[in-house]
Amino acid sequence: PWYWPADDTRHAFGLPLWVIFTLVALLLTSAFTAWVFLASSEDDT
């Protein structure tokens, strides 16, 4: 979260907004990684 304002106090679902953004970006990274692994499995059938 380098791009997030240091003094930001906004919340969503009761959590700091930067935490929500970070978790969503992490989930996107997981989904992309899983997709690459599974796609390369199909290449190797």
Add this chain to the structure above:
Amino acid sequence: MSNLLPFGIGAWTFIVLYVSSLLLVGWAGRAARREDTLQDFYLGGRGFGFAVLFLTLYATQYSGNTVFGVAGATYRLGFSWLIAVHYMLAIIVFYLAFAPKLYGVAQKRGYVTPVDYLKDRYDSKHVSLLGSIVMIVALNNYLLAQLMAMGRALQGLAGPYGDVAYRYGVVGLALIMLIYGTLGGMRAIAWTDVMQGSVLMVGFLVLLVLLLNEFGPLAAATEQIAGSAEAFKVTRPEPRMLREWVSYIIVIGMGGALYPHAIQRIYAAKSRRALNLSLATMTFLPYLTALFAVIAGIYALAYVPGLEGAETDQALASLLRIIQEGSLIGYAVVVVIFSALLAALMSTADSAMLSISSMFTKDIYGVHINPEADESRLTKIGKRCSWIVVGVLVVLAIILENQASLIDLIDRKFDLLVQLVPAFMLGIHVSFLRSGPVLAGLLTGLTIALGLAFGPFDFVVAGKVWGVHPGVYGLLANTAVAVVGSLLQKPETRHGV
């Protein structure tokens, strides 16, 4: 664990039965062996399908530190320690950089240890020997830390008999691990990992349900912290912490992907499909483990304020004590969570033990001491090596019982392991990398990493320079030497490809 109430006879009976059942699995692993070879003993005959491979990767990757260390660090740093979720995911991302290709080469060439790849790729005894030493030293540190954590886990539950419980705990659990590990090798260890991985997963899920039930929603805990003197722990990390974030991703993400026992699990996959499916599933496990530990740390920060220094590593134990005192069901569930902690420790320690044994036997004894030894002889030597290594580390764990700071000092395993990145992750993709420059790069990286970590420098703060691990500076120099040196070599002097 010293904040927990001492366990009663029922709880101890449950734990003893659970740990003893691992011996049966060891015996079953021995009964299932097909031949007296290194491949059968150290790689389970390369026959692990998705279910076993996934659970053994999971149980091995998540150690006792994931449970208590992450909760403690979150207590100290707040939401910034989402870094732990990211670095556990980064390990899987860095597998993507080399694991599928390494699997294909390992199948064709019959690799057993990670150093077999180095021998084959660089054709240099010096690169192979230095690679072996780096991996064995890093794993010995890791195994010692796990053995000490086993002792500490039992120490806190034995009331006034803590010191006795520590010693019996270290010796007893190491003995059980040695018996099933040397009986059935990798097959037995992977099968016990299926049990331990399942217990670990259930333990984490139960932990989250307990926390929600006992303390209410996470939003309320966050609000509690935001209204306290610790409010800065819910705001965005400061710039130094952001640099540490990147550094952790590099040093733990890359170093963790090069754990020798993890590489041997890549070799042990039955098929490329089983390997890729296991790693694809592993990408979602940081949310079921590291994230749950972060959430536990946030609850502790909100509802058990005032812990300082080393006490913060007891943050999760403090929460569990509140749950334990609340009801009989709470007490029983804490016993399950404690079993999950033991599972996390033992499943990591046994894999490190087997990997050390394989590298000493095949890469050092079989190359430098007795090159004529056949596979049956090497397997016997490997089993003896396990007993000697664990025996020495058990004695060390007992001697160092009250010297946690000394352990912190020698625990630079990721700074060491990350220096193998050019040889493994780069070497498998680019053909111009040569053995001489790779060796020079490795020596340069190790010198810089260890020099910065142990040297008397004022600019090294909390083991880091400008918020970055010494291993990262070593890796940058290491990579530059390996790449530039290889490019400058005349084509006719290039070897190994």
